[in-house]
Amino acid sequence: MSIEAKDALEKIRAYLAAGPTEGLRRFLREVHYADLAETLPELNLAQQIKIIRMCEPSKAAAVLYELDRAEVAALLEGLGEWRAAQILREMSPDDAVDLLGGMQREEQERFLSLMGTSEAEDVQELLEYGPETAGGLMTTECVSVDEGITAGEALEFLRTTAPDAETVYYVYVVNKQNQLVGVVSLRELILSAPSTRVADVMRTEVVSVHVDTDQEEVARVVGKYDFLAVPVVDDEHKLLGIVTVDDVLDVLEEEATEDILRLAHVEYEGRYFGTSVLKRAGKRLPWLVVLLFGGLLAASVIANFSATLSAITALAFFMTVMAGGPGNLATQTLAVVVRGLATGEVSPRGVLTVIMGEVGVAVLVGVVSGLIMAGVAYVWQGEAVFGTIVGVSLASSMIIAAVIGSFVPLIINRFGIDPALASGPFITTLMDVCSMLIYFSLATFFLHRYPM
Amino acid sequence: MSIEAKDALEKIRAYLAAGPTEGLRRFLREVHYADLAETLPELNLAQQIKIIRMCEPSKAAAVLYELDRAEVAALLEGLGEWRAAQILREMSPDDAVDLLGGMQREEQERFLSLMGTSEAEDVQELLEYGPETAGGLMTTECVSVDEGITAGEALEFLRTTAPDAETVYYVYVVNKQNQLVGVVSLRELILSAPSTRVADVMRTEVVSVHVDTDQEEVARVVGKYDFLAVPVVDDEHKLLGIVTVDDVLDVLEEEATEDILRLAHVEYEGRYFGTSVLKRAGKRLPWLVVLLFGGLLAASVIANFSATLSAITALAFFMTVMAGGPGNLATQTLAVVVRGLATGEVSPRGVLTVIMGEVGVAVLVGVVSGLIMAGVAYVWQGEAVFGTIVGVSLASSMIIAAVIGSFVPLIINRFGIDPALASGPFITTLMDVCSMLIYFSLATFFLHRYPM
Numbered sequence: 001m002s003i004e005a006k007d008a009l010e011k012i013r014a015y016l017a018a019g020p021t022e023g024l025r026r027f028l029r030e031v032h033y034a035d036l037a038e039t040l041p042e043l044n045l046a047q048q049i050k051i052i053r054m055c056e057p058s059k060a061a062a063v064l065y066e067l068d069r070a071e072v073a074a075l076l077e078g079l080g081e082w083r084a085a086q087i088l089r090e091m092s093p094d095d096a097v098d099l100l101g102g103m104q105r106e107e108q109e110r111f112l113s114l115m116g117t118s119e120a121e122d123v124q125e126l127l128e129y130g131p132e133t134a135g136g137l138m139t140t141e142c143v144s145v146d147e148g149i150t151a152g153e154a155l156e157f158l159r160t161t162a163p164d165a166e167t168v169y170y171v172y173v174v175n176k177q178n179q180l181v182g183v184v185s186l187r188e189l190i191l192s193a194p195s196t197r198v199a200d201v202m203r204t205e206v207v208s209v210h211v212d213t214d215q216e217e218v219a220r221v222v223g224k225y226d227f228l229a230v231p232v233v234d235d236e237h238k239l240l241g242i243v244t245v246d247d248v249l250d251v252l253e254e255e256a257t258e259d260i261l262r263l264a265h266v267e268y269e270g271r272y273f274g275t276s277v278l279k280r281a282g283k284r285l286p287w288l289v290v291l292l293f294g295g296l297l298a299a300s301v302i303a304n305f306s307a308t309l310s311a312i313t314a315l316a317f318f319m320t321v322m323a324g325g326p327g328n329l330a331t332q333t334l335a336v337v338v339r340g341l342a343t344g345e346v347s348p349r350g351v352l353t354v355i356m357g358e359v360g361v362a363v364l365v366g367v368v369s370g371l372i373m374a375g376v377a378y379v380w381q382g383e384a385v386f387g388t389i390v391g392v393s394l395a396s397s398m399i400i401a402a403v404i405g406s407f408v409p410l411i412i413n414r415f416g417i418d419p420a421l422a423s424g425p426f427i428t429t430l431m432d433v434c435s436m437l438i439y440f441s442l443a444t445f446f447l448h449r450y451p452m
Numbered sequence: 453m454s455i456e457a458k459d460a461l462e463k464i465r466a467y468l469a470a471g472p473t474e475g476l477r478r479f480l481r482e483v484h485y486a487d488l489a490e491t492l493p494e495l496n497l498a499q500q501i502k503i504i505r506m507c508e509p510s511k512a513a514a515v516l517y518e519l520d521r522a523e524v525a526a527l528l529e530g531l532g533e534w535r536a537a538q539i540l541r542e543m544s545p546d547d548a549v550d551l552l553g554g555m556q557r558e559e560q561e562r563f564l565s566l567m568g569t570s571e572a573e574d575v576q577e578l579l580e581y582g583p584e585t586a587g588g589l590m591t592t593e594c595v596s597v598d599e600g601i602t603a604g605e606a607l608e609f610l611r612t613t614a615p616d617a618e619t620v621y622y623v624y625v626v627n628k629q630n631q632l633v634g635v636v637s638l639r640e641l642i643l644s645a646p647s648t649r650v651a652d653v654m655r656t657e658v659v660s661v662h663v664d665t666d667q668e669e670v671a672r673v674v675g676k677y678d679f680l681a682v683p684v685v686d687d688e689h690k691l692l693g694i695v696t697v698d699d700v701l702d703v704l705e706e707e708a709t710e711d712i713l714r715l716a717h718v719e720y721e722g723r724y725f726g727t728s729v730l731k732r733a734g735k736r737l738p739w740l741v742v743l744l745f746g747g748l749l750a751a752s753v754i755a756n757f758s759a760t761l762s763a764i765t766a767l768a769f770f771m772t773v774m775a776g777g778p779g780n781l782a783t784q785t786l787a788v789v790v791r792g793l794a795t796g797e798v799s800p801r802g803v804l805t806v807i808m809g810e811v812g813v814a815v816l817v818g819v820v821s822g823l824i825m826a827g828v829a830y831v832w833q834g835e836a837v838f839g840t841i842v843g844v845s846l847a848s849s850m851i852i853a854a855v856i857g858s859f860v861p862l863i864i865n866r867f868g869i870d871p872a873l874a875s876g877p878f879i880t881t882l883m884d885v886c887s888m889l890i891y892f893s894l895a896t897f898f899l900h901r902y903p904m
Contacts, residue, residue, distance in 0.1 A: 002676070002796055030657065034676045159643060168639050169621055169680075186638060187620050191611060205482065223705065224454070224486045226698035228621075228680060245697050246678035249704065253675065256708030257791050263712065264787030265780055272788050273797045277812040284784055285817050291780050292821055295773035296828065303769045316768045317755045320884050321747035323772050328717055328743050328880075332736055335716030336724050339709050344454055345725045360729040365737050369744055376748065428780075432772050 005038035012039055016047060021054065028055050037066030041274065049078045052087075061090035065099065068271065072099055073107065085114035093122040094139035094247070101131050134218045135211040137251070138232045138241035144172040145198060147181055152194025158186075169228050172239055173202045180206055180231055180239045208233045211240055215251045220344045222248045259338055262420035263331075265291065265428075287425050294429025298323070298436045305440035308447055314381050315443055318373075318390055322439045323432055325369060326397035330431045333358050333405030338420050341413055351414075355406045362402030370395030385450045393442045397435040404430055457490035464491055468499060473506065480507050489518030493726060501530045504539075513542035517551065520723060524551055525559065537566035545574040546591035546699070553583050586670045587663040589703070590684045590693035596624040597650060599633055604646025610638075621680050624691055625654045632658055632683055632691045660685045663692055667703045672796050674700045711790055714872035715783075717743065717880075739877050746881025750775070750888045757892035760899055766833050767895055770825075770842055774891045775884055777821060778849035782883045785810050785857030790872045793865055803866075807858045814854030822847030837902045845894045849887040856882055 008031050015024035028036070028051065036055075040048050040063065052060045052075060064072050064087060076084040088096055088111060096115075100108045100123065108127070112120045122140050129135025143161070145154050158168055171189060173182035182202030192201050208231045209218050222230050222245055229242040261268045265287035272280060302309065302319075309315055337354065340346030346354055374391025378384055408427055409419035460483050467476035480488070480503065488507075492500050492515065504512050504527060516524050516539060528536040540548055540563060548567075552560045552575065560579070564572045574592050581587025595613070597606050610620055623641060625634035634654030644653050660683045661670050674682050674697055681694040713720045717739035724732060754761065754771075761767055789806065792798030798806055826843025830836055860879055861871035 002672075002799065006799075032657070032659070032677065034678075155642065186642075190607065190638075190642075205484070207484070220454075223698075223701045225484065226486075226701075228697070245680070245701070246675075249675045249678075249697070249701065252701065252704050252708070253795060256704070256712070257795065260708070260712050260715065260787050260791050264715065264783045266784050266788060271797065273792050273806070273809075277809055277816070280809070281813045281816040284781070284813060285820060288777065288780055288784075288817060288821060289824065292773060292777055292825060295776045298772040299769040302772070303766075306765050306769075309768055310762075310765055313758050313762055314755075316761055316771065317751040317758075319768065319771050320750040320754070320775050320888065321744060323775065324747045324880075324884065325740065325744055328740055329736070331716045332718050332740075335712050336718060339712050340725050343705060343709065345723065347454065347458075354725070357725075357729055357732070361733045361736060364729070364733040365740060368737060369740060372741065373744060428776075432776065436772065 002035070002038060004032075005035045008035045009039040009042055012043070012051070016043075016050075024051075025054050028059070033059050033062035034066060037063045040067060041071065045074060045078055048075055052079060053083065057086050057090045060087045061095070065091065065095045068274075069099065069103075073103055076111065081114055084111065088115050089119050092139045092141050093119065093126055094137065094241075096123045097126040097136070098131075101127065101136075129211060132215045133211065134209045134213040134215070134232045134243055135240070137215055137218060137243045137247050138211075139244065140241040142172060142229070142231070142239075142242040143168050143170075144174050144178075144239055147173050147175055147199045147202075149198055150194065151184075151189050151192040151196045151198060151201065154184075154198050155189055155194070158189075170231075170242070171198075172206075172231055172242075173198055174239050177236075178239060179237045180208060180233055182206060183231070206231065208237075209243070210234070216255055216342065218243055219248045219251045219255070223252070224344075255342060258418075259342060259420045262418070263335055263338065263424055265424050290425050291428060294425065295432060297429060298432035301433055301436045302440065305444060308440055308444045311447055312386070312443060314386060315389075315440070318377060319436075319439075321373060322390070322394060322397070322435050325373075325394055326401040326435045327428060327431050329362060329365065329398045330401035330405035330427050333362075333402050334409055334419075334423055334427055337406050337409045338423070341409070341419060346410075351410045354410065355403070358402045358406040359399065362399045366395040366398035366402075369398060385446050389439070389443050389446055393435070393439040397431075397438050400434055400438075401431055404434075454487070454490060456484075457487045460487045461491040461494055464495070464503070468495075468502075476503075477506050480511070485511050485514035486518060489515045492519060493523065497526060497530055500527055504531060505535065509538050509542045512539045513547070517543065517547045520726075521551065521555075525555055528563065533566055536563065540567050541571050544591045544593050545571065545578055546589065546693075548575045549578040549588070550583075553579065553588070581663060584667045585663065586661045586665040586667070586684045586695055587692070589667055589670060589695045589699050590663075591696065592693040594624060594681070594683070594691075594694040595620050595622075596626050596630075596691055599625050599627055599651045599654075601650055602646065603636075603641050603644040603648045603650060603653065606636075606641055606650050607646070610641075622683075622694070623650075624658075624683055624694075625650055626691055629688075630691060631689045632660060632685055634658060635683070658683065660689075661695070662686070668707055668794065670695055671700045671703045671707070675704070676796075707794060710870075711794060711872045714870070715787055715790065715876055717876050742877050743880060746877065747884060749881060750884035753885055753888045754892065757896060760892055760896045763899055764838070764895060766838060767841075767892070770829065771888075771891075773825060774842070774846060774849070774887050777825075777846055778853040778887045779880060779883050781814060781817065781850045782853035782857040782879050785814075785854050786861055786875055786879055789858050789861045790875070793861070793871060798862075803862045806862065807855070810854045810858040811851065814851045818847040818850035818854075821850060837898050841891070841895050841898055845887070845891040849883075849890050852886055852890075853883055856886075 011027055015027060100111060112124060143158060145157060154171055169186050171184050172180060173184060175181050182204045183206045184198060184202040188201055207221060207225055209221055211232050211234055229244045231242050232240045234240055258268045267283040267286060337346060370391040373394050374387040377390035378387030404427055409423045412423055413419045463479055467479060552563060564576060595610060597609060606623055621638050623636050623638065624632060625636060627633050634656045635658045636650055636654040640653055659673060659677055661673055663684050663686055681696045683694050684692045686692055710720045719735040719738055789798060822843040825846050826839040829842040830839030856879055861875045864875055865871045
């Protein structure tokens with residue numbers, strides 16, 4: 001919880017304890033919705049309902065949008081139909097879709113029927129799009145004008161209609177078929193002479209995204225071109241809505257969190273902290289158990305070489321090094337590839353270049369690491385053969401780690417699966433098995449030829 | 453490289469091969485600067501210089517800003533003083549600072565002397581702030597008006613001065629001492645009657661950041677309140693500049709990449725792909741070598757127990773499981789804590805709650821994992837004592853992993869060090885040593901009492 005929200009929470013608790021509501025009502029008018037939203041989960045449902053009832057509908061809508069989806073359903077239920085409908089109508093369609101999207105079909109339909117007909121239709125339409133696409137992110141409330149009008153007429157149009165639009169900073173220009181033909185910023189409109197035709201000041205090279213575009217790609221486009229919003233079009237290039245930069249910020253933060261947690265083998269869906277210890281354990285346990293069983297594969301490899309192990313006990317000393325080194329290199333490779341795919345530095349077209357480059361890195365890094373550890377093993381155990389086993393198997397395992405660490409996420413990505421999700425546990429297990437197999441095979445080979 | 457940039461590169465190569473420059477010149481006017489910037493690193497320096505010379509100065513400035521800092525220095529050098537000065541003057545002060553910030557002191561001063569006096573002064577001033585603070589991110593080009601004027605006067609002021617300002621979507625209102633007293637959006641100004649006083653429509657509760665605020669905190673504030681820009685003030689609440697949302701997007705992407713790569717033990721500074729294999733190896737090798745030597749600590753622990761290991765060879769089979777399980781749990785814990793700190797879900801004040809929660813999770817997860825592996829070990833080796841050793845040491849190592857995995861980053865964060873940087877290798881090494889120590893101590897203890 002942020003410092004501002006902590007202060008807000010203290011004040012709200014004091015007001016709730018004090019009794020009379022006038023002070024609380026005044027405070028709720030002043031507090032920022034984002035801070036208020038942070039305090040609500042700390043209060044019980046009755047207190048939450050009391051507070052939302054006291055807020056103006058537009059602020060209540062903004063607060064509800066920030067809450068966890070499960071909490072919202074309970075709150076809307078508790079507020080009663082009339083108040084819930086009033087708040088839902090205040091939301092922009094994309095925010096309402098976001099809220100309703102997580103609900104059961106029947107719940108969705110009940111709340112939709114509470115909203116006004118035209119709002120409900122907008123929301124219904126948006127609900128059809130995938131939640132992680134441009135269509136799922138966009139709002140239909142954007143400003144578009146006909147290509148035939150003047151800058152002055154456009155500004156007048158804004159003055160009369162704008163209060164409903166989520167962002168008016170770009171005005172999109174469409175032709176008679178509602179196809180996107182240009183864009184002009186509010187700034188350019190203001191700076192133009194009122195009699196100038198919009199078609200003369202607009203830029204005609206408009207970057208837009210298709211309604212089915214993945215949200216990560218939408219974020220990449222907005223970030224790359226420094227947009228405040230990007231228009232969304234259908235197959236016929238008709239303007240459907242816009243995705244605004246604040247939604248892109250949310251996407252970026254969500255995708256980064258998702259990547260980090262999945263690379264660290266944590267199931268990701270929404271918040272982590274703030275949920276119960278039992279729920280958190282549920283997000284952590286699945287991959288840990290998978291990895292433990294993966295580790296058993298490596299264990300069975302080692303068991304197969306128990307004769308070699310009994311002959312050279314020192315092999316066991318280096319087992320953590322031999323599993324750790326290539327494992328860490330595979331994790332490094334996976335992380336740079338996954339991140340490169342997310343930021344667009346790695347394009348799906350350049351797969352071979354990436355793999356070759358990463359293997360090149362691994363050859364350098366593997367040879368250096370192998371030489372160092374061979375030296376250490378030789379000095380420690382006083383056996384040149386032992387040093388050779390350690391050095392050669394470490395270097396070759398690390399090179400294989402780079403191949404696996406870059407190949408697997410790139411291939412998985414090509415099939416449209418999130419590489420951060422599937423790669424981690426698979427690669428970890430595969431690398432453990434590979435390194436142990438190489439290490440003990442090499443040791444067995446040398447043991448038969450050059451007994452120590 | 454994105455698809456749009458690939459197309460641009462093909463066209464540029466064709467134009468360069470064709471000879472006459474008119475087509476290229478026309479193409480350069482049309483192509484988006486972000487796409488052009490992506491193509492440049494694929495061309496040689498002479499071609500780069502040729503292309504930048506053909507661009508209009510404002511586009512050249514936008515392109516240069518997108519490039520790697522090292523490339524920019526060479527390009528500015530090659531363009532000659534006159535053209536370099538022209539381009540630098542076109543940049544907004546914060547972008548110029550970003551470019552010059554990475555250069556040597558003498559280079560900086562040479563380029564500053566090429567710029568106009570007033571531009572150079574702005575840049576000089578910004579260069580004094582830390583590059584990762586609000587001061588280092590902000591631009592001084594923002595629109596502020598006196599609290600006494602009307603909405604109509606404010607719009608007229610915008611019409612006459614705005615073309616230079618990076619963003620005009622918020623107009624900041626200041627008093628006679630240049631202290632920030634309010635904010636009004638361009639949208640609100642347009643919707644107001646021209647005779648309304650700005651002081652009557654402005655919001656007086658302005659969220660601002662101090663000039664020394666860390667850039668991650670700035671990003672958090674902009675993201676939380678859905679701002680297009682946030683004002684930056686000094687100790688006396690005087691308005692110094694603004695940080696715009698496009699810079700915040702860059703910060704978020706940079707910080708997320710930094711966190712991911714550092715958690716995966718990769719040195720982070722700027723781009724990874726696009727640099728040479730040798731440079732990439734340099735970013736990967738340091739931590740790998742540190743981790744190998746860390747692994748040697750675990751190896752020396754195991755060597756100390758070689759008598760126990762000789763007596764029960766099966767202990768070696770479970771070593772990868774025993775190092776991997778707690779290691780993975782520590783990585784999970786580290787990742788959720790580091791990410792929680794970055795998104796603000798974990799506040800530095802709530803350290804104890806976080807550690808207690810994570811230990812709670814580890815008790816659940818550890819006991820389940822320990823029971824599963826105890827069962828497997830018992831069935832496989834047919835020894836209840838062996839199963840007990842495996843189960844108890846796995847469960848206790850995992851609980852310790854949660855303590856270390858949450859405690860270390862939180863403590864490091866308290867000292868103002870990036871927890872993603874220092875925690876990873878330290879925790880990995882510490883966990884390996886701990887798990888091996890617990891596993892073999894327990895085995896030795898049982899071996900003496902209940903010989904297998």
